[in-house]
Amino acid sequence: MSALDFAAMLRAEKRKARSGAVAKPAPKPQQQRRPPPDAATAALDPSTQRPPLQTLPGAPPTIAYAADWISEAEEAAIVAAAKRGDDWVTVRGRRLRRLGGPAGEASFAPEPLPRWARDACAAAAASDTSSRPAPNHVLVNAYDFAKESYVLPHTDGPAYDDRTFTLSCGADAVVVFKERLKTSDIGVRAAATRCEVLLRRRSLLAFSREAYTECTHEIGAAPDTIGLCCVNLDAANARVGDVVGRAGERVSFTLRCARGAE
Numbered sequence: 001m002s003a004l005d006f007a008a009m010l011r012a013e014k015r016k017a018r019s020g021a022v023a024k025p026a027p028k029p030q031q032q033r034r035p036p037p038d039a040a041t042a043a044l045d046p047s048t049q050r051p052p053l054q055t056l057p058g059a060p061p062t063i064a065y066a067a068d069w070i071s072e073a074e075e076a077a078i079v080a081a082a083k084r085g086d087d088w089v090t091v092r093g094r095r096l097r098r099l100g101g102p103a104g105e106a107s108f109a110p111e112p113l114p115r116w117a118r119d120a121c122a123a124a125a126a127s128d129t130s131s132r133p134a135p136n137h138v139l140v141n142a143y144d145f146a147k148e149s150y151v152l153p154h155t156d157g158p159a160y161d162d163r164t165f166t167l168s169c170g171a172d173a174v175v176v177f178k179e180r181l182k183t184s185d186i187g188v189r190a191a192a193t194r195c196e197v198l199l200r201r202r203s204l205l206a207f208s209r210e211a212y213t214e215c216t217h218e219i220g221a222a223p224d225t226i227g228l229c230c231v232n233l234d235a236a237n238a239r240v241g242d243v244v245g246r247a248g249e250r251v252s253f254t255l256r257c258a259r260g261a262e
């Protein structure tokens with residue numbers, strides 16, 4: 001190609017670009033997303049009457065607990081359903097699945113939940129006395145208590161409405177609620193413990209409002225001995241001094257309502 005031809009071709013290309021007439025690559029055929037392997041798997045019996053969530057003497061009034069919220073068969077079924085997923089990731093201290101979309105991200109749009117997760121969200125909302133909508137978002141946390149496995153103190157943050165349900169399966173654990181320190185107090189003094197709740201297998205915990213925004217919560221790595229701060233001794237059938245077995249795998253389901261993008 002001569003230099004002249006090339007210059008003419010370049011000019012023609014520039015004209016085309018200015019008029020927006022540059023050929024665009026043909027659109028790719030719509031990618032068909034395969035449904036997740038557990039999309040249609042059921043686990044909880046929707047017709048079951050479940051024990052109501054009850055507040056706990058000595059705890060902030062926005063914390064409630066229900067023992068034996070699901071049956072042993074349902075526990076096995078919901079854990080097996082969650083394990084069918086192929087989107088587990090490993091984070092510090094545990095493995096997890098995030099269902100319902102990228103909560104907290106600017107692009108968040110709710111994604112459909114697998115059937116077992118939808119049913120758990122509907123059942124949790126039905127056990128709550130508030131008329132808030134059912135959760136639309138589920139985190140599955142798998143802790144291997146044979147190894148060091150834990151969640152550091154945190155709040156669940158503004159990506160969700162200020163209410164969290166936790167369904168515990170597989171093994172017992174203790175959740176510790178502490179005061180949330182002001183930034184100026186961090187590193188200056190230790191946060192005071194507000195209460196501890198023994199999360200028995202198959203139980204449901206709910207915490208909202210002040211307990212959600214003004215407290216942190218954590219699951220420790222070490223074996224737990226039930227202490228005087230435990231506020232559900234009766235409801236969890238425990239005594240001060242009991243050592244909570246930390247063997248095996250605990251799978252917890254964190255059910256929340258993710259807020260849409262502002």
Ligand SMILES: O=C(O)CCC(=O)C(=O)O
Binds near residue numbers: 139156217219
């Ligand atoms: O496993 C638990 O009980 C707590 C998990 C948790 O705090 C969370 O998913 O935000």
Ligand SMILES: [Fe+2]
Binds near residue numbers: 154155156217
């Ligand atoms: Fe949390």
